[in-house]
Structure formats: C-alpha cells, structure tokens
Amino acid sequence: MKNIYLDNNATTRVAEEVVEEMLPYFSNLYGNASSMHSFGGNIRHKIDYARQQAAQLLNCGPEELIFTSGGTESDNTAIRSVLELNPNKRHIVTTRVEHPAVRTMARHFQRRGYRLTELPVDAYGRIDLDQLEAAISNDTALVTIMHANNETGVIFPVDKIAPLVKSKGVLFHTDAVQAVGKMPYNLADIPVDLLSLSGHKLHGPKGIGILYVRRGTPLSPLIMGGHQEFSRRAGTENTPGIVGLGKACELAQKNMEEENGRVRQMRDWLETHLLRVCPDARVNGDRESRLPNTTNISFEYVEGEAILLLLDQLGIAASSGSACTSGSLEPSHVLRAMGVPFTAVHGSIRFSLSRYNTIDEIEYVIRETPGVIKRLRQISMFSSPPDAGAPRERKPRLDRISG
Amino acid sequence: MWDYTEKVKDHFFNPRNVGVIEDPAGVGEVGSLACGDALKLMFKLDRGGRISEAKFQTFGCGSAIAAASALTEMIIGKTLEEAEKITNNDIADYLGGLPEQKMHCSVMGREALEAAIENYRTGRRTGRRLEGAVICTCFGVTDQEIRRVIKENDLRTVEQVTNYCKAGGGCQGCHPDIAAIIREIQGDKAQIDGAELTLKASRDPNKPLTNLMRIQLINRVLDQQIRPALQADGGDLELIDVIGDRVVVSFRGMCAQCQAAEFTMAEVVQARLREFVSEELVVEEQKP
Numbered sequence A: 001m002k003n004i005y006l007d008n009n010a011t012t013r014v015a016e017e018v019v020e021e022m023l024p025y026f027s028n029l030y031g032n033a034s035s036m037h038s039f040g041g042n043i044r045h046k047i048d049y050a051r052q053q054a055a056q057l058l059n060c061g062p063e064e065l066i067f068t069s070g071g072t073e074s075d076n077t078a079i080r081s082v083l084e085l086n087p088n089k090r091h092i093v094t095t096r097v098e099h100p101a102v103r104t105m106a107r108h109f110q111r112r113g114y115r116l117t118e119l120p121v122d123a124y125g126r127i128d129l130d131q132l133e134a135a136i137s138n139d140t141a142l143v144t145i146m147h148a149n150n151e152t153g154v155i156f157p158v159d160k161i162a163p164l165v166k167s168k169g170v171l172f173h174t175d176a177v178q179a180v181g182k183m184p185y186n187l188a189d190i191p192v193d194l195l196s197l198s199g200h201k202l203h204g205p206k207g208i209g210i211l212y213v214r215r216g217t218p219l220s221p222l223i224m225g226g227h228q229e230f231s232r233r234a235g236t237e238n239t240p241g242i243v244g245l246g247k248a249c250e251l252a253q254k255n256m257e258e259e260n261g262r263v264r265q266m267r268d269w270l271e272t273h274l275l276r277v278c279p280d281a282r283v284n285g286d287r288e289s290r291l292p293n294t295t296n297i298s299f300e301y302v303e304g305e306a307i308l309l310l311l312d313q314l315g316i317a318a319s320s321g322s323a324c325t326s327g328s329l330e331p332s333h334v335l336r337a338m339g340v341p342f343t344a345v346h347g348s349i350r351f352s353l354s355r356y357n358t359i360d361e362i363e364y365v366i367r368e369t370p371g372v373i374k375r376l377r378q379i380s381m382f383s384s385p386p387d388a389g390a391p392r393e394r395k396p397r398l399d400r401i402s403g
Numbered sequence B: 001m002w003d004y005t006e007k008v009k010d011h012f013f014n015p016r017n018v019g020v021i022e023d024p025a026g027v028g029e030v031g032s033l034a035c036g037d038a039l040k041l042m043f044k045l046d047r048g049g050r051i052s053e054a055k056f057q058t059f060g061c062g063s064a065i066a067a068a069s070a071l072t073e074m075i076i077g078k079t080l081e082e083a084e085k086i087t088n089n090d091i092a093d094y095l096g097g098l099p100e101q102k103m104h105c106s107v108m109g110r111e112a113l114e115a116a117i118e119n120y121r122t123g124r125r126t127g128r129r130l131e132g133a134v135i136c137t138c139f140g141v142t143d144q145e146i147r148r149v150i151k152e153n154d155l156r157t158v159e160q161v162t163n164y165c166k167a168g169g170g171c172q173g174c175h176p177d178i179a180a181i182i183r184e185i186q187g188d189k190a191q192i193d194g195a196e197l198t199l200k201a202s203r204d205p206n207k208p209l210t211n212l213m214r215i216q217l218i219n220r221v222l223d224q225q226i227r228p229a230l231q232a233d234g235g236d237l238e239l240i241d242v243i244g245d246r247v248v249v250s251f252r253g254m255c256a257q258c259q260a261a262e263f264t265m266a267e268v269v270q271a272r273l274r275e276f277v278s279e280e281l282v283v284e285e286q287k288p
Helices: A016-025 A038-058 A071-085 A100-111 A129-135 A158-167 A239-277 A304-313 A333-337 A359-379 B006-013 B062-075 B088-094 B100-122 B143-153 B158-165 B175-189 B194-202 B211-232 B261-276
Strands: A065-068 A091-095 A115-119 A140-144 A171-175 A194-198 A209-213 A281-283 A294-299 A348-352 B026-032 B037-045 B051-059 B134-136 B235-243 B246-253 B282-285
Touching: A016 A239, A038 A065, A038 A239, A065 A071, A065 A239, A071 A100, A071 A140, A071 A171, A071 A194, A071 A209, A091 A100, A100 A115, A115 A129, A129 A158, A158 A171, A239 A281, A239 A294, A239 A359, A304 A348, A304 A359, A304 B006, A304 B062, B006 B062, B026 B100, B037 B062, B037 B100, B051 B062, B062 B088, B062 B100, B088 B100, B088 B143, B100 B158, B134 B143, B134 B175, B143 B158, B143 B175, B158 B175, B211 B235, B211 B246, B211 B261, B246 B261, B261 B282
Parallel strands: A091 A115, A091 A140, A140 A171, A171 A194, B246 B282
Antiparallel strands: A065 A209, A194 A209, A281 A294, A294 A348, B026 B037, B037 B051, B235 B246
16 A cells, blocks of 8 residues: 655654664663763763754754653643742743644643733734734743644744744743744844754654753753753753754754755645645645744645545545644634635645655656545535636735734 | 444445435435535325335435435335434434444434425425524524433433534533523433533623534524525525635526526625624525
C-alpha cells in the first residue's frame, strides 16, 4: 500500500541523519551530563554542541536557548513565567487562532482573574496591527502571538509585531513551532523576548523542544529541582533528544532553500489542481503570506473525517478541521475565527508537505482526491444550488475585539 | 484515529441504500450542517404495511454514514410497529459497536427513523421534535432527549451523555444541569465529579452566545415560529449559513416561486429572528 504522508504540520518523519546521530546516546553514551567524570563530561560537550547548532538556525546566542520537552512546555513556561514575574500587570493579549498550548494557558489565567484580549482575524486569517496596538495598555503583561498557524499556514508579521510590542515596553512571546525550519529566522533582527519551537516539526524527534529566552529577560522555571539548563529547566537532560534536535536544526538550515523552492512548488501544484478539478472547493488562509508547505482546502457539503478515511484507504495521510476529527464536537476554532462558513469548516482538509514528498506522490493525490469528494457528495443531501455560479468572494471583515 | 469495527468500515466504504426515493411514504430529516452531521431517511411501504424500500442521504463522518447505511438494512422488511422499536443501541450493536464518542451517530439514526415514521403517520415534516426544555443550547438538546439516552443506555457520566446526544459538547455551561438529570435518574449509580457541579457558578452570564449557540437558537426559531406557517402554504425554508450577523436562508417549494418572497423574508423571518435572537441579524436569501 502506498504511504503518502501529507500531514507534516502534525509531525514529521525523523531525518535518517538525525536518527543516526541519536542512536549512540541510547546505548554506549548514556552518561549524565552533570557527572564529575569524563563519561558525563563528553555528554556535556555534545549537548553544548547541539545548542550551538540550534543557535545558528535562529541566529542567537546558545546560552539563550533552554531545552524543554517540546513546544507545549515551552509555551506554558513562557506564559506562566512572564505573568509570575510581573504580578502587577493583569492583562494578556493573544489571538483567536493560537494553538491550544497557548490558548488554553491564556484562558486558564483568564479564569483566575486576568483580562484576556484575543485579537480577531479577518477572512484571510490576518490580524490588524492597529488593533493590536490599541489593545496593549499599561496593564498588559504579555503579548503572545504565533508566528505561523498550524492549520492554515498563515504567517503573522512577527518582524513588525515584535518591534511594535517592544515599543510599548511589553514582553513578547511567539509560538514559532510551525515557522522554524520552514522560513529563515534571525533573532538578531527581530526583538522577540521568548520563542517556542518543537523538535518533531522539523524532522527531529518527539519529546524535545526549545524555549528561547532573550539575554536579560528573566525567567521563572516551570520545572524545578535541579541546576540543569542554567537552572531554568530542571531534570536530567534528554540527551538523545537534544542531540537529535541539534542535528535537525543543522539540516533545516541546509534544506531551507529546498523547503521554499521545491516544496512550495509541489504545494502550489497540488492546490491549483484540486481547486481546478473539484467544484465548491476553496482555500482557507492568506495565499500571499503562508508557509511554503501548507494548504488548507474546504470541500463544501462533505465532512472531513469521511474524506480522511477514504484518503487513508488510498494511502494518503492528511488532516481536517472538522469536529469529528478534533475529539471535541466543535470544529476548528481557527477556521471559525476566520468566518469560514460551517458548510466549509466541516469539510476542510489540510495538506502539509515536507521535503520528503515527491512530485509523483503529489500527482497521485491530485488524481485520487476528486473521486473521494465526488463519492461523498453523492451520499450527502447538501449541494450547491444548481446555477449558483462561482462561490461568492468573501470580503475580509474584522470583528470587534473581545475584551 | 477511531477504532471502527470491520462492520462499520464495511458500511462506510460500501454504504447500502444511498439515494432518494421519489415518492416516499415517510421522510425524516435530522441534524444540520452546523452540527457537523445530518441524516435524511426515506422509506416506502408494501401492501402488507412492511417497509419495502429505504434510502438515506448523509452529511457526516464515517460512523454517521455507516449508522445510516446499517439502519436502512435493519428496517427493510419490518412493519412500522417493528421498526419503531429499534433503539440506538440496536443500531450500534448491528455495527459491532461504535466508539463511545460516536454513539451520537446511532442516536441520530434512531431520531431520523422516528421522524420518518411520524411524517408517514401525521404528514408533518418537523425534523427532530423539540419536546421539553432545552438544556444544551449549543446543540439544541432538550431534557427529554437527555433523559431518554440516559435511560436507554444506562448512562452515568456527563461525558457519556455528550457522547450519546452531543449535549454538553460545546460551551459546557450545561454540565451541572446534565449532572442533575443523571443524579435524578440514576441515583447512587451516577458518577458525577464535583467540578461539573460548580462550572455554572463560574460561567459569565454576560458572555455572548457562542456561534454554535446562536445557530441553534436561530434554527429553533425558524423551526417553531416560521416553518409551520410556510409549510401550511406548501413551502419551506432552509438555513444555509450564519456568517457573523448575516443569516442566509433559501426558500423551498411554493415559497421559492412566490412573488412576495422579498416581503415574506424581510417582514417575517428577519423580524422574528431579531425578536428572539439578536437585533443585529440581517437575513439574506440565497436564490435556489
């Protein structure tokens, strides 16, 4: 059976080079980096090296990086720390389309009395910088805005957001889990205070991530009980994970061009053809500013899980924003925030590519998907009105800020 | 990924009896686009009063399609008296079981069957009837429906109730009410944790309706206040979408050709929706 993996925003295949680099640290090289013998000292050196590899990808200092258990821990640590260290400020600014790792945390503090502003997005998934500026007040402790959206791939202009937030004297955190490795990054130029990234989104292993903390930004650790990671994240280091992530960062740097060249071309090819062949289909997101590997397409009048099951039978792995696949009964909060109609949210499919995909695979998906959609539409009682013509163009519209 | 049985997969990949019956004896329609699944069930009777043909159309996930397909197989050959004894559990059992979180698909099947039989007997085309008080505003589920799934399936937790009829699956504000109903029916067998009973206190009464809640409310107003009048004139109306404050509807049957449609819509639908849901709503018609 074919195995065409187009779900790289969920997780990625671990690069062979990464696996190879990690293996010795599961077997012979099992030392504890904190030990006072060379068995441990060698491990310490390797961890330092991995930190440098990651620092090079982000263009920052290695001492600004803390290894964590992943993106979620990084997000949680950043938000909790800022609020704890600024107890007199009781306001958080974020967006309506954040990953649950940020969203749930922000709402957790809202329940504890914090004021929370979730900035709306327009029909293309973009935020309005004027609204952001207006939302920040003297009481604002933290602005946390993702760099690229996991569901649509829409990129927020962090290079403009960060200076804006800094000019107000407020700390800025960005969840860059989807962005790092897919687009060039230069933390020397962008005044981000805190940034989260995850190993398994850039062909590294799971269970490892990084929290970037700009030099001079205080941090209150989430996990306490040891001096590891400059006393900012306790617990014996996940050496294989760290080594793997370091290697993955090095590879990401090397493959950046391919990601933005060949991968982007395949994505565009896939998108253009599916839209051409499938009636009542639309792209969700901002085609002007999007990750090169992601396309989110809504096939109206059919339900996402059913599409995924049929694609899976054909050996194609993708994901959906439909309620049935989310484990809850409500569909994607990201697409709903963009005002995507229910008719389209439930039938939304995200294809996210990687450098391991081939054009042959994409051609196969282009050949097989329209049949899947057609088959389900024959079962569905909903359809477009017979002479409705082209789907109506929706104007971007900003809702009110929720205070 | 869900753990579907082979039988569920078989009915999803090879659904039986998909389609439309031109002149059905009974039609039942439940669910909506907004809720993420909908089922239309049609049947015909033979001279002996047995179901000779059954067809369905479904918008929904794998298990929704499989449950509908299974249901048609189950009812063909039965009299209406026999068919109406089918419970949601029978449908799930026929499929070799459904994941807990998907049991609502079997309940949707049972509801469509009841609606279709009622349609045959009374000529009314009401979709799912709303009897009792609405407990879950997100998905429009009443206390009677909740009581029924609790009794028929021996449910003991709020989560189970959500799995079986979706109640409580949105904003969760009704969890204390659901918990109280479980207590009332199950007594000591109820498994309610303390948090579920305190949620209500922390819920902000001034919080605006969630999108789902609003759509459910709009649907209910259409069902109870507007549709009956249109249907009396041989027409009907369908809710196409709600985009912010824009409510897009489409008129069916007689209403679609009615010259006075502009008048009907502006004067009746919008006024009613503004009265019951929100002053800001604007009703637009999508021409068929």
